[in-house]
Amino acid sequence: MNTNTVLEVHDLKRTYQLGSIPVHALRGVSFQVNAGEFVSVLGPSGSGKSTLLNMIGALDRPSEGTLAIRGTEVGTLNDNQLAELRQRVGFVFQFFNLISRLDAIGNVELPLTIAGVPAEERRAKAEQMLEKVGLGDRMHHKPSELSGGERQRVAVARALVTDPSFLLMDEPTGNLDSVTAGEIMDLVDTVNQDLGMTVIVVTHDPDVSSRARRKIRLVDGQIDSDEVNNN
Ligand SMILES: Nc1ncnc2c1ncn2[C@@H]1O[C@H](COP(=O)(O)OP(=O)(O)O)[C@@H](O)[C@H]1O
Ligand SMILES: [Mg+2]
Numbered sequence: 193m194n195t196n197t198v199l200e201v202h203d204l205k206r207t208y209q210l211g212s213i214p215v216h217a218l219r220g221v222s223f224q225v226n227a228g229e230f231v232s233v234l235g236p237s238g239s240g241k242s243t244l245l246n247m248i249g250a251l252d253r254p255s256e257g258t259l260a261i262r263g264t265e266v267g268t269l270n271d272n273q274l275a276e277l278r279q280r281v282g283f284v285f286q287f288f289n290l291i292s293r294l295d296a297i298g299n300v301e302l303p304l305t306i307a308g309v310p311a312e313e314r315r316a317k318a319e320q321m322l323e324k325v326g327l328g329d330r331m332h333h334k335p336s337e338l339s340g341g342e343r344q345r346v347a348v349a350r351a352l353v354t355d356p357s358f359l360l361m362d363e364p365t366g367n368l369d370s371v372t373a374g375e376i377m378d379l380v381d382t383v384n385q386d387l388g389m390t391v392i393v394v395t396h397d398p399d400v401s402s403r404a405r406r407k408i409r410l411v412d413g414q415i416d417s418d419e420v421n422n423n
Contacts (some may be wrong), residue, residue, distance in 0.1 A: 232407050
């Protein structure tokens with residue numbers, strides 16, 4: 193493994209058991225991602241994109257094959273180790289997944305609370321991160337008091353506050369209008385370029401995938417193409 197490799201996936205398979213019927217969501221997928229890359233994962237509905245992202249985010253385990261995050265093989269970890277690894281992955285979802293009774297800063301602090309970071313330190317880090325995503329004046333608003341774009345900014349801040357190995361986004365603009373989607377992707381561009389954060393984004397939206405230098409296309413649980421755009 194190259195020291196610059198943050199993710200190494202080899203012949204990854206995931207089969208769901210639907211009653212007695214096996215569903216082959218991933219049929220052997222291999223690729224590597226280096227630090228600082230911006231990768232989009234495209235493909236029709238049901239092609240295995242979310243399944244792949246969930247495994248990269250250590251939310252789910254492979255049925256076969258291997259997946260290593262910064263050289264740590266995910267398949268060999270026990271539940272505690274997996275939970276620890278999950279803390280080093282920044283996940284952003286289509287429907288934001290914020291806690292409605294917590295304000296913006298409470299939501300951003302949450303992963304630090306779980307990680308046992310002392311109160312003062314986590315408050316300071318969460319404030320910094322909310323300022324970075326342009327929400328310095330919205331820290332005490334609850335999700336219901338924020339627009340869709342602002343909610344997604346909170347989700348991005350929450351994903352980044354633990355200084356994760358990479359930022360994983362599953363249809364992050366799927367619930368936003370196109371102008372707001374563009375603003376969120378501007379933010380993601382900045383995070384990628386200024387912080388050097390590795391970004392893997394699953395999307396249907398060509399405007400979103402056009403931001404990424406590298407595009408991996410999944411069809412029926414397999415990689416159909418994996419191309420780097422040189423313009
Ligand atoms: N928990 C599950 N149980 C059974 N089948 C599933 C489950 N999750 C996903 N699938 C199936 O696996 C395939 C890939 O799903 P998914 O990864 O969600 O695709 P995508 O995100 O590309 O739309 C689909 O056929 C889907 O129906
Ligand atoms: Mg999906």
